[in-house]
Amino acid sequence: xxxxxxxxxxxxxxxxxxxxxxxLGAGFGALQAxxxxxxxxxxxxVAASLMALRLNRHRRDRVIEGxxxxxxxxxxxxxxxxxxxxxxxxxxASSTQPPLSLEVAPLAAELQRGLRSxxxxxxxxxxxxxxxxxxxxxxxxxxxxAGGARARAIDGVAATLRxxxxxxxxxxxxxxxxxxxxxxxxxxxxxxxLLSAGVGDAGAEFLFTTPLGLAILAVGLSLDVIxxxxxxxxxxxxx
Numbered sequence: 001x002x003x004x005x006x007x008x009x010x011x012x013x014x015x016x017x018x019x020x021x022x023x024l025g026a027g028f029g030a031l032q033a034x035x036x037x038x039x040x041x042x043x044x045x046v047a048a049s050l051m052a053l054r055l056n057r058h059r060r061d062r063v064i065e066g067x068x069x070x071x072x073x074x075x076x077x078x079x080x081x082x083x084x085x086x087x088x089x090x091x092x093a094s095s096t097q098p099p100l101s102l103e104v105a106p107l108a109a110e111l112q113r114g115l116r117s118x119x120x121x122x123x124x125x126x127x128x129x130x131x132x133x134x135x136x137x138x139x140x141x142x143x144x145x146a147g148g149a150r151a152r153a154i155d156g157v158a159a160t161l162r163x164x165x166x167x168x169x170x171x172x173x174x175x176x177x178x179x180x181x182x183x184x185x186x187x188x189x190x191x192x193x194l195l196s197a198g199v200g201d202a203g204a205e206f207l208f209t210t211p212l213g214l215a216i217l218a219v220g221l222s223l224d225v226i227x228x229x230x231x232x233x234x235x236x237x238x239x
Contacts, residue, residue, distance in 0.1 A: 060099050061131065061133075063099055063100075064099055064100045064103060064132075064133060065131075065132040065133070065161070065165055065168075066165055067096065067097065067099075067100040068100065068132055068133065068136050068158070068161050069158040069159070069161045069162045069165075070096075070158075071092055071093075071096055071100060071104065071136075072136060072140070072154050072155070072157055072158035072161070073154075073155060073158045074088075074091070074092035074095060074096075075088045075089055075092045075140070075154055076088075076150075076151040076152075076154040076155045076158070077092075077151075078091050078092060079150050079151040079154070080151050084117075085117040085140070085143070085144050085150065086111040086117045087111075089104075089107060089108065089111055089117065089140075090108045090111055090112060092104075093105060093107060093108040094108070103124075103133065107120055107121070107124060116144075117140075117141075117144040118141050118144035118145045121137045121138070121140045121141035121144060122137075122138075122141045124137040124141075125137035125138040125141060132161055132164065132165075135157070135161070136157060136161060139153070139154070139157040140154060140157075182228065182231035182232060182234075183228070185227075185228075185231065186224055186225075186227060186228035186231065189220070189224050190221070190224065
């Protein structure tokens with residue numbers, strides 16, 4: 001659960017926030033349609049909160065991927081000045097900005113306690129498999145054990161990550177029209193529902209004020225969200 005949120009949030013804070021949202025949704029729904037309304041309101045707000053946390057995580061991951069090359073280049077500069085990998089990493093972490101600084105601060109603390117550089121970076125790579133962060137951590141862990149021209153090797157990884165980020169940015173730009181179209185298709189049912197409610201349509205009154213209507217509304221919104229996620233998956237797969 002905590003992995004879906006920003007790392008500055010603890011697991012307890014995430015659960016507390018979801019509990020408050022669930023109580024708010026249940027209270028509002030109960031005022032509208034009793035027990036059924038409470039269930040619908042609670043599930044709807046919790047689902048929206050989880051989706052917001054997931055989107056926040058994706059945005060944060062993209063920012064971190066943009067900061068990684070600079071972090072690696074700072075480590076390489078420290079190695080060229082004569083520092084060992086551990087002190088070079090600690091020095092680079094001290095000048096890193098959030099959100100990457102929240103990722104690398106535990107690494108610096110472990111290195112300052114005297115843990116082996118390779119072990120620290122291997123654990124970091126295992127926590128972020130399949131991501132640019134995991135790739136960077138695995139590369140530095142390998143450099144820690146392989147020796148040789150470490151600074152040049154780390155600079156090469158940084159250049160690779162920059163090229164990868166540039167390619168992903170270009171792909172997102174080329175698929176932006178498809179993403180906007182998918183978003184509009186998913187938003188049309190919700191927009192039509194809100195428009196009907198604004199003009200006092202009898203169907204909207206049924207949806208918002210009766211237990212059966214709230215149940216139908218919950219099912220419809222769930223299907224709309226599933227469709228939106230499905231279209232997003234299709235667009236990402238084609239990208």
